[in-house]
Amino acid sequence: xxxxxxxxxxxxxxxxxxxxxxxxxxxxxxxxxxxxxxxxxxxxxxxxxxxxxxxxxxxxxxxxxxxxxxxxxxxxxxxxxxxxxxxxxxxxxxxxxxxxxxxxxxxxxxxxxxxxxxxxxxxxxxxxxxxxxxxxxxxxxxxxxxxxxxxxxxxxxxxxxxxxxxxxxxxxxxxxxxxxxxxxxxxxxxxxxxxxxxxxxxxxxxxxxxxxxxxxxxxx
DNA sequence: ATGTAGATTGTCT
DNA sequence: GACAATCTACATT
Numbered sequence: 001x002x003x004x005x006x007x008x009x010x011x012x013x014x015x016x017x018x019x020x021x022x023x024x025x026x027x028x029x030x031x032x033x034x035x036x037x038x039x040x041x042x043x044x045x046x047x048x049x050x051x052x053x054x055x056x057x058x059x060x061x062x063x064x065x066x067x068x069x070x071x072x073x074x075x076x077x078x079x080x081x082x083x084x085x086x087x088x089x090x091x092x093x094x095x096x097x098x099x100x101x102x103x104x105x106x107x108x109x110x111x112x113x114x115x116x117x118x119x120x121x122x123x124x125x126x127x128x129x130x131x132x133x134x135x136x137x138x139x140x141x142x143x144x145x146x147x148x149x150x151x152x153x154x155x156x157x158x159x160x161x162x163x164x165x166x167x168x169x170x171x172x173x174x175x176x177x178x179x180x181x182x183x184x185x186x187x188x189x190x191x192x193x194x195x196x197x198x199x200x201x202x203x204x205x206x207x208x209x210x211x212x213x214x215x216x217x218x219x220x
Numbered sequence: 221a222t223g224t225a226g227a228t229t230g231t232c233t
Numbered sequence: 234g235a236c237a238a239t240c241t242a243c244a245t246t
Contacts, residue, residue: 103237105229154238
């Protein structure tokens with residue numbers, strides 16, 4: 001299957017026409033806390049198409065969030081299910097912060113916290129369509145294909161050079177932010193809802209959202 | 221071309 | 234001891 005990238009409607013960047021990725025980052029702005037401090041499922045759905053942006057070593061790393069999963073304190077798959085622990089503490093704080101945890105002895109996973117202070121929730125950022133800083137990401141990932149850079153929660157943290165030093169970071173603040181592109185140029189995105197990936201618990205819940213047909217989402 | 225086994229380790233019960 | 238994502242190597246189509 002040879003895909004003509006330029007005409008692939010599933011690729012978010014192409015839907016913006018001729019705008020340059022760095023210009024798009026410049027004219028986008030952080031969400032207010034009120035965007036995050038509400039029902040986690042709504043945040044998980046609506047955060048798709050947002051920009052994940054990190055400035056590091058004079059480079060701008062950026063990409064569209066194309067896949068996310070909701071985690072809520074009243075459900076077994078959530079780290080906060082059994083209450084506060086040192087690891088999941090930031091999930092109980094304000095919405096709009098980075099919750100970054102370690103998995104499998106090798107990888108970090110990035111979440112954006114949701115719900116008001118005192119109630120734990122988060123959206124696991126599972127995949128990103130990279131649009132800027134691809135060379136930096138290729139070096140970090142030791143992979144050439146853009147598809148392989150951020151198509152999974154462990155992959156994207158390698159590409160964006162994220163680890164626990166950014167746990168608790170306010171995602172509206174430079175140099176690590178989630179931005180909303182201007183409404184008037186943001187394309188309508190077809191969103192698909194499915195079960196979550198990689199969990200043993202609470203598998204039946206359809207808490208995973210992704211941009212339909214995006215080649216940048218994680219597989220199986 | 222597709223499938224799967226094995227390795228890797230901190231966090232929480 | 235259960236739990237998590239990804240890569241590699243090897244086995245089977």
